[in-house]
Amino acid sequence: MNHRSTIALLAVSALLLLLAAGCTTTPQDTKTLDASGPSPADEAYARGVAGYADANYRVAEERFGEAYALYTSAGDLDKARTARDAMFRANRTYIEYPFNRSAAEAALREKIPGITDESIADWLDNRAQKIVSENETLYFNDVAGNYLYAHTDDMRKQNERNLDFDYIARYAWSENRSGETGPYVNPVHYAGVERLEVPHEALPSSGILKIWFPLPVETDSQRNVTVTNLSCPEFILAGPFTTGPIGYVYYEIPAGAVNGDLVLSADIAFTSYERIFRGIDPALVGEYNTSNPEYRLYTRSERNIDITDAVRDKAREIVGNETNPHIQAQMIYYHIIEAYPYSHVPHASLDAREPKVAESTHMFETGHGDCGTQSMLFSAFCRSLGIPARAIGGYQMLISETPGAHFWAEYYLPGYGWVPNDVTVAEAADWVAIPDEKRSAFKDYYAANLDPTRLVIQKNVDAPMDPAIPEDATVFRAVRQIPAVVSDTADYDLDLFWPEGFTITLAAVDR
Template sequence: MKTGRYTLLLVILLLGFAILACGCLNAEDNVPPSGDPDKTLALADTAYEQGRYRTASALYDQAYGEYTSAGNTSAALEARNGKFRAKRMILEFPYNLSGVMTAINETFPDVAPVRKAGWIVPGESQQIVSDSEVLYYEGTVKNIYFHNPDLIRARMAALGHTAIYDQAAAVALGPVPPGDGPYVNPVTFEGTGTLTVPGDTLPPNGTLRIWLPLPIETDSQREVAVLSVEPARYIVSGPDTTGDIGLVYLEIPLEEVSAGDLTVSTRFRFTEYEQRFTIDRAKAGVYNTSDPLYIAYTSPGDNIVITPEMAAKAREMVGSETNPYTQARRIYWYIIGNNAYSLAPHLMLDTAGIPESSYMLETGFGDCGTQSMYYAALCRSLGIPARAIGGYQLLPGVEGTHFWAEFYLPEYGWVPVDVTIAEAADWSFNATPGERESFRDYYIGNLDPYRFVIQKDVDIPLDPDPGDAVLFSTVHQKPAVLCDTCTEDMELVAVEHWKMEFQRV
C-alpha cells in the first residue's frame, strides 16, 4: 500500500505547516553552482523530503545537466525523474494567498468579505506548502461553487440550464424502458482516441512507450470491437479488451519519426446498456468468503484502503444494520448528504502516495474518482465486495472522464452506484425537491447507458510493467506515455494533447 509520507503530507495540506529548514535553500533562485552532480542530487533529495518542491525541482534540473555533461545517463535519468516528481507535487497549486483571493474576488464580487475569508482557511480549501509558502489548489474557485448550493444554483440559473443534471434526468426521471432487466436500453457508440505529440517535445533518438486506453467487455458493455490502431506497425501487445483494463501497447523508435508532430490513434465500437436493478434486500444472498472474487474486492488496495478509521466511519454510517444491500444504500446516502463534490489534486496525491479514499475521509474533498474509491473502501471495510470502475461518461454535450462505483451481491451481481452524478441534482436551479430525491435514488442500483468503461477498478497495473518510471498509476483514462530520452514529462504532454470523440451509431 502507498503509505510513505502520508501523515506528514496530510499535516502540511490541512494545517498549512511551514517547513523550516535553517541554513538550507528556501527558493530555486538560490541554487548554488556545484559541479559535483552527486552533491547536487543529494541536496535535491533533501529539499524534496523537506517539502521545498520548487527548490528541489531546480536542483534536480541542475543535477540532470551535470550528469548529462559527464555522460552518466542512468544518473541523469534519476535526476530527471526527481524533477518530474517535484513539479508534480505543486503543479496543481498555482495560487499564493494573493492570487487565490484575486480569483475569488473576481468571481464573487458581491459576496461579503467575511464569507469569502472562510473559504480559504485550512480545512475549507486544499493547500500545500512549498518553500515556506502556502499554495492553493487550482480548483479552489470551482469548489466554492460546488460547496455552496446558493451560488451554483444562481450560476446555473444565469446559464439557463444545469449541466449533467439536465442530460441525465431524461433517463433517471424518464419512463422505465421495456425489458426484464437489469440490462436494457442498449446504445451503440463509436469512439476515436487521438494523441498528437508535438514534434518539439521529441528527441532524435530513444523509444516512446505508449499505453492507449480501450473499451472492455463487461456485463453492461458488450460487442466491443477495435476497428483500428495507428501506426499499427508499432503495436507490441494487444489490443486487449477482455481483461480488467482495456489497453494496446506501442513502442515507437524515435529515429523513425519524421519531422513534425507524431499522431497515434485508436478507433473502436461498443454497445452500452442502461442498468436497472430491482433488488429484494431479503434475497441479497450470502457471501462465499473463500471465493477469489470476494477476497479480491474486500482486500485493501493502493487507493481503496481499509484502516481502523475507515471501518469506524463505515460503522457510523450503517449503524446496527447487517444486510449488505441496506448497508450499501446507507453509505451512498451518507456520502451524498455529507460530502459535496469537489475537484481534487490527483497528481499530487498519486505522486505523494496518499490514498485517495483516505484523503476524502480526512479532508472531505473528492471528485468522482475519489468519491468512488471512498465508497468502495467503506463497503470493503464492512465485508461488501466493491470497486471503483471508470472511463468516461457520455451524456450528450457534457462528455468527459468519469468514475463510479459498484458493489457485489451474490444473487444479483455487480450493482452500480454513482454518487457524483447523483449530487448533480443539488446543482439544479429549477428541479423540485421530489425530482431531486428521485434523481438521487436512481443512481443507487441503476445507471444510465451513456458510459464508456476502460477499467474495472482503480490501481490496475499496466502490461507490460513500466518498472519504476514516473507514472500516474491510479487510473488510465488517458494514454500512459514514457520516454527515457525525453526532457519533457511526456505523461503531462499526453494529457494536454489527447482527445476522445464519440458518436452514437
C-alpha cells in the same frame, strides 16, 4: 474524473520549466552517491532529496534539475534519468497550487461576487486544499470553484441557466419503464475514433517511446467491443486487450522511426446497456464466498482505495446496526452525497507526493474529491465492511454528446451481481433549481442504476497492465482514460503534455 483543466495547467507549466532549463520530480531514493565520494551532481541530487523531505518542493525541483544537467554532461545517463524523474515529481507535487494567500483571496472575490471577508477567511483557513512549500502556504488552482461546490445556493445561481437538467435526467426521470426485466436494458450502439496526435517538435530526438493507449473493455453492461484500424501495428508489443480488468494496447516506438507528427488512432465500437437494479430484495442477497480470489481482491486495500481503522470506524458509524450489504451500500451512497460533496482535487500532486496518500484517504481526511475520489471513498467504506466494491473509469456521454472523462462505482451482491451507482452525477441534482421530488428521484435512480451513455476503460482504479508501467516512471497511475507515456530520453514531462493531443469521438449508431 475530468482532468482536462488540470492537464492543461500542468502542460503549460511543464513547458515553461523546460524553457527555463528546469524539470521536475519527487525523489525515489538516495542511491546515487559514489563510493569514492560525492560528485557535484551527487551533491545537488542529495540537496534535492533533503529539500523534498523538508517540504521545500520548488527548491528540490531546482536541485534535481541541476543534478540532471550535471549527470547529462558527464554522460551518466542512468543517474541523469533518476534526477530527471525526481525533478518531474517535485514539480507535480506543488504545481497544482499556484496561489499564495492574496491570489487565492482575489480568485474567490472574482468567482463569487459579494463574498464576505469572513467567508473567505473561513474557507482559506479551514476548508480549502493547500500545500506548504518553502514555509509558504499555497492554495489549489480551483480554490474558488470548490467554494461553490460546497455552497449549493451559490452554485445553483450560477448553474441553473447553464445545465439542461431535463436532458441530463432523461434516463432517471423516464416514465417509459413498462416491460423492462433488467438488469441490462435499452442498449445503445456506439462507434467512434480514439486519436493521439503529437507535434514532431514535441517528440524526443532519440530513445524508445513507451505508450499505453486506452481502449474499451468488455463488461456485463458493455458488450460487443471491437477495435480496428490500429495505427503503427509494427510497434505494438502487447494487445490490443479488450477483456480482463482494463482495455489497452501497448506500443514501443523508436523516436527515430517517427517522420513528422506522431499519430496513433483506433476505430472502436461497442454496445452499452442501461442497468436497472430497482428490484433488489435485501432478503434474497446471498452469502459471500470469502475465499474467492475476486472477493479478496475487492475487499482489500489498494494504492488509491485504502482501508484504514478510521475509515472502518466511520463506515460502521454510517450503517449502525444494519447488516444487510445492499442496505449498507445504499446508506454509504447517500452519506457520501451529503457529507462529501464533489470538488476538484490535485490529482497530480496526490499521485506524485511522498509519502503517498490514497485518493480515498484524501477525501476522507479533507472532504474534497471529484468523481474518482468519491467513487474510491465509496469503495473503501464498502470494502471495510466486507462488501466487494470498485471504482470504474472511462467516459460518459450523459451531459453532452462529447465524451467526458468520468468515474463511478459498483458493489457486488451475491445473486444479483455488480450493482452500479454514480454519486457524482446524483449530486449534480443539488447544483440546480429543481423540485425536491425530482431531485430525490434523480438521486434514487443513480443509487442502484446507471444510464447507458458510458464508455468503460478500466474496471477498477489501479487496474494492472502487462507490461506494467515502471515503478519509477512519472505518470498518472490511477487513471487510464488517457494514454500513459514513458520516455527515458525526453527532457520534459511528456505525460503532462501529450494527453492534450488525445481525443475520443463517439456517436450512437443504428445496427
